[in-house]
Structures are given as structure tokens and as C-alpha cells.
Amino acid sequence: MSESPRVISAPTFWSTRRGQNLRANALTVIILTLGAVVIMVPFYWMLSTALKQPSDIYLLPPQWIPAPPRPSNFTEALTLVPFHRYAWNTAVVVALVLMGTLLSCSFSAYGFARLRAPGRDLIFLALLATLMLPATVTLVPTYIAFNKLGWINSFRPLIVPAFFGSPFFIFLLRQFYMTLPSELEESARIDGASSYRIWWSLILPLSKPVLATVAVFTFVATYNDFFGPLIYLTDDSKWTIAVALSYFQGSPRVGPQMHLLMAVTAVATLPSLLVFLLAQRYFVRGIVMSGIKG
Amino acid sequence: MSALKEPRVTVTHARAAPDRPWWRLSVSAREAIDCYVFMAPAILGLLLFWLGPMLASVLLSFTSYDMLGSPQWTGLENYRQLMGDELFWKSLRVSGIYSLVSVPLVLAVSLLLAVLLNQKIRGMYFFRSIYYLPTVMSGVAVAMLWRWMFNSEYGVINAFLSKIGIQGPQWLQTEQWALPALIVTSLWTIGGSILIWLAGLQGIPEELYESAEIDGAGRWRRFRHITIPMISHVTFFNLVLGIIGALQVFAEAFVLTGGGPNNSTLLLSLYLYRNAFQYLKMGYASAIAWVMFLIVLLLTLLVFRSAPFWVHYEQERRQTR
Numbered sequence: 263m264s265e266s267p268r269v270i271s272a273p274t275f276w277s278t279r280r281g282q283n284l285r286a287n288a289l290t291v292i293i294l295t296l297g298a299v300v301i302m303v304p305f306y307w308m309l310s311t312a313l314k315q316p317s318d319i320y321l322l323p324p325q326w327i328p329a330p331p332r333p334s335n336f337t338e339a340l341t342l343v344p345f346h347r348y349a350w351n352t353a354v355v356v357a358l359v360l361m362g363t364l365l366s367c368s369f370s371a372y373g374f375a376r377l378r379a380p381g382r383d384l385i386f387l388a389l390l391a392t393l394m395l396p397a398t399v400t401l402v403p404t405y406i407a408f409n410k411l412g413w414i415n416s417f418r419p420l421i422v423p424a425f426f427g428s429p430f431f432i433f434l435l436r437q438f439y440m441t442l443p444s445e446l447e448e449s450a451r452i453d454g455a456s457s458y459r460i461w462w463s464l465i466l467p468l469s470k471p472v473l474a475t476v477a478v479f480t481f482v483a484t485y486n487d488f489f490g491p492l493i494y495l496t497d498d499s500k501w502t503i504a505v506a507l508s509y510f511q512g513s514p515r516v517g518p519q520m521h522l523l524m525a526v527t528a529v530a531t532l533p534s535l536l537v538f539l540l541a542q543r544y545f546v547r548g549i550v551m552s553g554i555k556g
Numbered sequence: 557m558s559a560l561k562e563p564r565v566t567v568t569h570a571r572a573a574p575d576r577p578w579w580r581l582s583v584s585a586r587e588a589i590d591c592y593v594f595m596a597p598a599i600l601g602l603l604l605f606w607l608g609p610m611l612a613s614v615l616l617s618f619t620s621y622d623m624l625g626s627p628q629w630t631g632l633e634n635y636r637q638l639m640g641d642e643l644f645w646k647s648l649r650v651s652g653i654y655s656l657v658s659v660p661l662v663l664a665v666s667l668l669l670a671v672l673l674n675q676k677i678r679g680m681y682f683f684r685s686i687y688y689l690p691t692v693m694s695g696v697a698v699a700m701l702w703r704w705m706f707n708s709e710y711g712v713i714n715a716f717l718s719k720i721g722i723q724g725p726q727w728l729q730t731e732q733w734a735l736p737a738l739i740v741t742s743l744w745t746i747g748g749s750i751l752i753w754l755a756g757l758q759g760i761p762e763e764l765y766e767s768a769e770i771d772g773a774g775r776w777r778r779f780r781h782i783t784i785p786m787i788s789h790v791t792f793f794n795l796v797l798g799i800i801g802a803l804q805v806f807a808e809a810f811v812l813t814g815g816g817p818n819n820s821t822l823l824l825s826l827y828l829y830r831n832a833f834q835y836l837k838m839g840y841a842s843a844i845a846w847v848m849f850l851i852v853l854l855l856t857l858l859v860f861r862s863a864p865f866w867v868h869y870e871q872e873r874r875q876t877r
Contacts, residue, residue, distance in 0.1 A: 286775070287677050290672050290677060294669075294683045297669060301687060303712070304690075304702065304705060305689075307701070307712050308701050311704065320710050321710070322710070322715075323715050323718075323719075324712055324715045366598075369594055369597060370597050373590070373592075373593070373594025374594075374595060377587050377590055377594060378591060379587070379595075380588065382595065385602070389602060394796070394852075395606070396800055396803060396804055396852050397804065398804060398825060398828060398845045398848055398849075399613055399846065399848070400605065400613060401609075401828075401832070401845065402832055402838050402841050402842045403608070403609040403612035403613050403842075404605065406612075406616075406621075406623065409623065426597050426598070426600050426605060427597045427601045432598055456590075457594070458590075486692075486693070488696050488807040489806055493833055504694050504696050504697075504807075505696075507700065508696045508700075508807075511700060511703070520704060523700065523704070524700075524704065527700045530694070530696075530697055531697045534692040534694065535692060535693070538688070538689065539685070542685060
């Protein structure tokens with residue numbers, strides 16, 4: 263390993279530090295590639311099934327490459343069920359939940375981070391404590407309350423809570439707001455700006471990257487949410503994609519036809535995958551930012 | 557904090573001087589009012605969606621309520637019934653086995669992968685994306701996909717097993733293999749925990765490894781004596797999250813097995829769902845929820861209490877230096 267002249271005699275590939283590192287890196291890449299294959303096989307299997315001829319699905323051994331591929335599976339599957347309806351319902355819920363979460367969380371987080379009031383830290387602690395609670399504890403009374411309000415079979419039970427903040431995102435945003443320099447805020451105050459104005463026209467624009475992170479996580483969580491829509495949306499015209507998907511396997515039109523079922527599943531996973539691929543840097547950036555404070 | 561706040565108060569004070577007298581007196585009171593207004597959504601959310609329902613849930617668990625009539629106070633009857641409910645004990649066992657196997661397995665595999673993904677090799681970004689990919693899929697889609705993969709005759713898993721000379725079991729149709737199938741599925745979506753490990757690994761100062769290497773510590777010893785202690789707070793975090801998460805798994809089990817065959821995958825969350833939304837036994841379901849909560853609380857406390865023995869925090873390290 264040392265660079266002293268004595269070693270010059272036999273610096274083989276196996277003994278040098280460079281060689282060792284190369285071998286370790288090669289091993290790393292091999293293991294990671296194997297793992298990546300294991301991760302990707304289900305995706306491939308989904309797409310391959312979705313593109314197969316109906317007669318080729320139950321073949322032994324399984325056919326890996328659809329021959330010839332049948333893209334019409336997708337159009338067939340999406341017209342067999344009112345998919346556009348489910349997509350629209352999902353879009354409405356996701357859009358409103360996003361709006362509610364972003365506004366309420368950043369609004370509350372600013373108070374926790376930048377203003378002082380008696381009891382503030384105690385409230386913040388209580389908020390953090392809810393992160394440890396299994397949501398099942400509050401499930402039954404919340405359902406009963408929404409039922410009493412007549413909100414069952416509407417989107418309200420899914421959307422309204424989003425406007426009352428989410429503990430984790432409030433925490434994330436608060437951490438970020440605490441790192442912002444106070445000079446900007448001070449000069450705005452000298453110019454006579456109120457706290458609300460400062461939040462709206464100074465803090466919000468500054469927090470775009472964190473808000474993007476919150477938005478990405480919220481999108482994925484809301485889009486994928488199954489339990490909420492399952493218990494609150496009873497009428498199938500109100501279903502979101504996730505719930506509709508779960509009913510397809512039992513439905514007489516789609517269920518038994520694996521190629522159609524996988525086509526719908528593939529389409530249903532597309533939005534989340536796209537958001538993830540397009541917004542990866544926000545995932546990373548957000549994690550770095552929340553980590554700064556430690 | 558206070559160093560950061562003090563100058564601002566005086567500045568506000570200076571601004572407030574020309575205003576009406578009571579403004580001047582109540583600079584901090586005004587700030588407090590603003591602060592409460594800002595915190596209002598969070599406070600209301602806390603009351604309406606956490607504290608209120610929790611209180612109601614305790615009370616409900618002492619009643620019999622089917623959503624039609626009014627709740628009947630039955631005292632401890634629900635809990636007494638739970639003690640003699642065989643299906644409840646079974647679901648407790650199923651959830652227990654699931655968590656006991658799945659949580660450590662996920663933690664170990666995701667740590668291993670995170671360490672590999674943390675190496676400085678070109679193209680690592682690509683691998684990280686791939687490993688995270690399944691995590692953004694919905695539980696329902698994951699379950700649908702794996703249901704088809706686990707298909708005993710035409711599924712890809714048994715096809716692979718038969719290639720290497722193993723006769724694959726009837727995964728989802730047998731009591732023996734349905735729960736293992738669920739656990740395998742949980743392993744596919746470990747991206748979240750990998751991400752948390754990665755964040756922890758990147759917080760370890762490079763110098764520690766360098767000086768250990770100079771001292772002649774090999775890869776394994778560096779991992780054992782630097783990495784493991786230095787990320788123990790992340791282990792703690794992942795462990796607590798893992799326990800809470802494992803006890804709440806729902807969509808995957810609901811779609812993959814629906815609790816069957818013969819209730820061999822009846823997780824506590826599924827049993828709660830059945831009681832609440834199929835049998836409309838709201839009081840009984842609340843009692844189950846509280847038992848679940850107590851278990852989570854107990855486990856979390858256990859992890860917390862054991863933390864001083866194995867979690868090393870940055871500050872301690874600085875003090876002992």
C-alpha cells in the first residue's frame with residue numbers, strides 16, 4: 263500500500279490499493295446489478311403480461327417476450343372500465359390535497375419556526391408525538407364523525423384533513439425555515455410588512471425547493487392511498503384509481519383476463535413513476551436540506 | 557434561538573413607535589397572536605384529527621355501537637370478549653410473526669444495499685433510482701403484480717424455481733406459504749428505508765474511515781466499528797418506523813390474500829377492518845385499535861429504553877472526545 267521504493271519490485275494488480283479498490287468496486291457493481299435485476303423483473307413481467315396475446319398468458323414455461331406484442335390490450339382494458347372517471351376523481355382529490363397540504367403546512371411551519379408565543383414548543387412536541395401514533399387508533403371515531411356529517415361517499419373526508427396540516431411536513435418545513443437568514447425578514451418588517459405578508463411574499467418564494475419535496479411526497483402518498491378511499495367512497499362512480507384497481511381482480515370483465523389486469527396496473531403506476539423520475543432531484547435536495555439542521 | 561430573535565424585537569419596536577400607544581406595549585403580544593394564527597391549522601388538526609378521535613376511541617371501546625342506534629355502555633365487555641376471541645389471538649400471532657421477520661429482514665437488506673449504494677462509483681445515481689422505484693408504486697398495484705407473480709401454475713416465481721429444480725409451493729393458497737409470500741412482497745419496497753440509511757451514511761465524516769484505514773482496519777472492521785455505531789441513531793429511527801409500519805400494513809394483505817387462506821394472513825389491521833366496516837362493530841374495533849396502540853407503544857418504549865445501550869449520539873461523542 264505504501265508508495266516507498268521498496269514495493270516497486272512487485273506491485274501486482276492484487277496487492278496495490280488501486281487493485282483492491284477496483285476489485286471491491288467491481289463486486290459492488292455486480293451485487294447491485296443482480297439486485298437491480300431482481301427489482302426490475304416484476305416490472306418487466308407486468309409489462310410483458312400486459313402486451314401478450316390472451317392465448318399466450320397461460321403457457322409453460324412462461325413466455326418472456328410477447329410475440330407479437332399486443333398494444334391493443336391497453337385500449338381494451340381502459341375502455342372496459344370507466345378509467346377516465348377514476349383518473350378524473352383521483353386528479354381532483356390529489357390536486358385539492360396538494361393545495362391544502364402545501365398551504366397549511368407552510369403556514370403553520372412559519373409560526374413554529376419564526377414567531378414566539380407561550381406554549382408554542384409544547385404544541386410542536388404534541389404534533390411530533392402524533393408521528394408515533396398508529397393511525398388506526400383515530401380511524402373509527404373519524405369515520406363515525408364523517409358519517410354524522412353526511413360526508414361518506416364524497417371526497418370531503420379525503421380532502422378536508424389536508425387543510426389542517428400534516429405533522430411530518432410541518433416538521434420538515436420548520437427545519438428549513440429555521441435555517442433561513444433573518445436579515446431579509448427584518449428589513450421587510452422595517453418596511454412595515456406584517457407577518458402574513460412576509461410569509462406570503464418572502465418565505466413562500468424562498469421555500470420552493472422544500473415545497474417541491476413536500477409536493478412530491480404528498481402526490482405519491484395521496485395517489486397511492488387505498489384505505490381512505492376504500493372506506494369513504496362507496497359508490498363506484500366516486501372511486502379513485504387505487505380503489506378501482508383493487509376491485510378489478512374480482513370483476514367479471516377484467517379480473518380473469520390477466521393481460522388486461524396487468525395493462526390497467528401498468529397504467530395505474532405510471533403517474534407515480536413519472537413524478538418520481540422527473541422530480542428525483544427534489545427528493546434528494548429535500549433530504550439534504552432537512553439534514554442541514556440535524 | 558434567542559440570539560436570532562432579539563434584534564428583531566427591537567426593530568419591530570422602532571417601527572411601532574409612531575403607531576397607536578397600545579401597539580407599542582404589545583409588541584410581543586402581537587407576535588404571539590400572529591403566532592397562534594399561524595399555528596391554528598396545526599392546532600385545529602391536532603384537536604380534530606388526533607386528540608378528539610383518540611378520546612372518542614377510548615370511550616367507544618367501552619361501548620357496543622353499530623352506527624344505527626346509539627352507543628351502549630358495556631364497560632370492559634369488549635376487552636373481556638377480546639381475551640376469549642380466538643381469531644383475535646390468531647391475528648395477533650400473524651401480525652407478530654410478520655413484524656418479527658419482516659422488520660429485521662428489511663432493516664438488514666436495506667442497510668447492506670445502502671452501504672453499497674453509498675460507494676463512490678460512477679452510475680450510482682442510476683442504481684439508487686432503480687432501488688427506490690418500487691416504493692413509489694401503490695400498495696394495491698404492488699399486490700396485484702405479486703399476486704400474479706406468485707401464481708402457483710403460471711407465475712414467474714415458480715417458473716424460476718422449477719428452472720433450478722425446486723417444485724414451488726402453492727404460495728397464496730396454502731396456510732404455510734401465504735405469510736412468507738407477504739413478507740417477500742414487503743422486501744421489494746424497501747426504497748424508503750434505503751434512503752434513510754443513505755442519508756445517515758453520508759453524515760459520517762470521511763476522516764474516520766481514512767484514519768482507521770491508516771491504522772490497518774479492514775473493510776469489515778471499519779463497517780463494524782465505525783459505520784454501525786455512527787448510524788445507530790438512524791437504526792433507531794428505522795426500527796421505530798419499521799415497527800409502526802409493519803403493524804399497519806393493510807393494502808398488500810387486503811389485495812394479495814384478503815386474510816386467507818383460513819385466516820393465516822389475517823393481520824391485526826385486517827381484523828380491525830373486518831370488525832369495523834364489515835360487521836359494523838365499532839366499539840369492538842376500537843378496542844382492537846387500542847390493543848394495537850398499546851403494543852406499538854410498548855415496543856417503541858422498549859426500543860427507547862434500550863437506546864442508551866446501543867445508540868450513540870453526536871453530542872456524546874463530542875463530550876467524550
